[in-house]
Amino acid sequence: MSTLPTPVESFTSPHKVDYTFVAGTGRSTFLRGLKHRTLLARRCGTCERVYLPAPEFCSRCLVELSEPFQLGGSGVVETFCVVNFPFPGQTIDPPYLVAYIQVDGADTTLMHLIRDVELSEVHIGMRVEPVWCADEDLDTSMNSIRYYRPIAGGSDA
Amino acid sequence: MRDVAVVAFAQSPGTAADRQDDMAEILLPVMREALASAGIDRSEVDFWASGSHDFHEGRTFAYIESLDAVGAWPPISESHVEMDAAWAAYEAWSWLQLGEGEIAVVYGVGRGSLATDLDQVTNTQLDPYFLAPLRPHQDAIAAIQAQALIAAGALDEKQMAEVVARARAGAVGNPAAQVSGEVTVDELLAAPYLASPLREHDRGPIGDAAAVMVLAAGDTARRLAQRPAWVRGADHRMDSHYPGTRDLTRTDTVGIAADKAARQAGFAARDVDIAELHTGYSYQEPLLAGALELSGAINPGGGPLVARPTTATGLIRIGDAARHILTGRADRTLAHATNGPALQQNMICLLEGDR
Numbered sequence: 001m002s003t004l005p006t007p008v009e010s011f012t013s014p015h016k017v018d019y020t021f022v023a024g025t026g027r028s029t030f031l032r033g034l035k036h037r038t039l040l041a042r043r044c045g046t047c048e049r050v051y052l053p054a055p056e057f058c059s060r061c062l063v064e065l066s067e068p069f070q071l072g073g074s075g076v077v078e079t080f081c082v083v084n085f086p087f088p089g090q091t092i093d094p095p096y097l098v099a100y101i102q103v104d105g106a107d108t109t110l111m112h113l114i115r116d117v118e119l120s121e122v123h124i125g126m127r128v129e130p131v132w133c134a135d136e137d138l139d140t141s142m143n144s145i146r147y148y149r150p151i152a153g154g155s156d157a
Numbered sequence: 158m159r160d161v162a163v164v165a166f167a168q169s170p171g172t173a174a175d176r177q178d179d180m181a182e183i184l185l186p187v188m189r190e191a192l193a194s195a196g197i198d199r200s201e202v203d204f205w206a207s208g209s210h211d212f213h214e215g216r217t218f219a220y221i222e223s224l225d226a227v228g229a230w231p232p233i234s235e236s237h238v239e240m241d242a243a244w245a246a247y248e249a250w251s252w253l254q255l256g257e258g259e260i261a262v263v264y265g266v267g268r269g270s271l272a273t274d275l276d277q278v279t280n281t282q283l284d285p286y287f288l289a290p291l292r293p294h295q296d297a298i299a300a301i302q303a304q305a306l307i308a309a310g311a312l313d314e315k316q317m318a319e320v321v322a323r324a325r326a327g328a329v330g331n332p333a334a335q336v337s338g339e340v341t342v343d344e345l346l347a348a349p350y351l352a353s354p355l356r357e358h359d360r361g362p363i364g365d366a367a368a369v370m371v372l373a374a375g376d377t378a379r380r381l382a383q384r385p386a387w388v389r390g391a392d393h394r395m396d397s398h399y400p401g402t403r404d405l406t407r408t409d410t411v412g413i414a415a416d417k418a419a420r421q422a423g424f425a426a427r428d429v430d431i432a433e434l435h436t437g438y439s440y441q442e443p444l445l446a447g448a449l450e451l452s453g454a455i456n457p458g459g460g461p462l463v464a465r466p467t468t469a470t471g472l473i474r475i476g477d478a479a480r481h482i483l484t485g486r487a488d489r490t491l492a493h494a495t496n497g498p499a500l501q502q503n504m505i506c507l508l509e510g511d512r
Contacts, residue, residue, distance in 0.1 A: 018273035019215035024179025059225040
C-alpha cells in the first residue's frame, strides 16, 4: 500500500490592515469631557434613563439624548472580578481587579480598574471614587481616569 | 409564490469618508426616513436583516453597534450577513416567502473609508494558499478580467469610457453620487492607466453610506405603498473561489441566476425597462448587459461607478430598481448584486409594479 505524501503543515502569510476608527458624535462628547476631568452624562427625555458613557441617542427609545451634564464621578461597585491569568498584550501584572461601577446619578455602569486596596477587601456595594491622571496626561481617553479606589471612610451603598 | 414587495427605500447621501458618525449615527436618519415613508412604527416590523463586514470596520461583531439605530429592546428577531446587504434582502425576501411574517426591514451599512487601504482587506477574502500570499490588488484582478474580455473581442477601452461618461452625466443631481458631471470619452481615454486596461475612472469611488429597505407581503404591502415594487423573482449563484479555475470572459452564474429568477417571475431580464447593475468597474456593464440580453436603460442615476459604499452597494441596486417602480417611472426592473473578486457571486432580482 502506498503512503500519502506528507502534507505541508505551515507557511507564513501575515495580513496587516490599518484602520481609521470613527468615534461618532455621542462618544466624542464623553471623550472630550474626560480630557477636562469631567464625566458627562446624558438623559433620555422619553424613558428618563441616564447614560454614562452616553451615545448620541437612546438605544431603547431611539430619540436624541439631552444636553450633556456633569456627574461627580463617585459610585458603587456593582460587580467585579480579579484577573489572575497572563495573556498577550496585557498591560498590568496580574492579579488585578476590574469592576462594573455605577456612578452616582447614572443608570448604566462604567467599567474600570479598582486599586489602592487589598483585593480581598473589595465587595459589591463598596463606594469608590475615580483617581484622575496628572493634568499633562489628560486626554480624550478612558485612561484619563487611572483607576477607581475605595472612598476613605466611605460606607457601603 | 407569495406576493412580496419593496414598499420603501432610503439611503444616506454619497460621501467619500464620513468622519462624524458611528455606525448607529449614520444609520438612524436613514432608518427614520424609510419607516416614515412606509408609514410604520418599528413595533410593526416582524424581522430585521442587515449586511456589513467586520473586516471593513476593524472590529469583531461591529454590526451590533448598528442595532442601536434599530432598537433591540424589547428583543427583536434579526439576522446579519457578513457581506453585501443585497444578500440580507434575499434572506428577508425568503423569510417572507416562507410566511414567517408580514413586514421585514433590511439595512446595509458600507463604510469603505475606515480601512486605510481597502486592498489590505480584500486580500483576506481570497484563496489563502495560492492567491492571498501574492497580495493582488482588487483593481488588478478586475483588470485581468477586463483584459481577457478585450482579447476575446467582447470589449474595447472606448466602450468602457462611454459607460463612464454616461454614468457621470446620469449622476448629475443624484444626491447619492460621489462624482458626477459631463465628461467626454476622449478626455477619459487620455487619463493614465491604473492597472491596464483600467483607469482610475473605470472603478467606482469607494465611500460610506447606509441604506434601508422595507419589504412587506400581500395586502400589507398594498396598504403601505401606493404602488408596491413586487419582487417577482430572485436567485443567486456562486462561482469557485480560485479565479484561475474560471474562464473570466464568461458569467455563467449571472445567466443561471437570471434564468431561475425569470422562471419565478414569468418575465425575463430582456423584458425590463431599467436595470440597476452592481458594476464596481466600467467593463462589467457590457459584460452583464450581454449576459442578460438587456434592451432598456442601465444605471440611469450613475450606479456604482459614481458611488460605491462597499457592503451597501448591492442593496442600493435593489433599492434603486424598486424606486423606479414605486415612483411610476418603470413597470418592470432588474437589480443585480455581486460579491467576491471578478464577479464571483451574482444575484438577480426581477421587480414589477401593478398596471
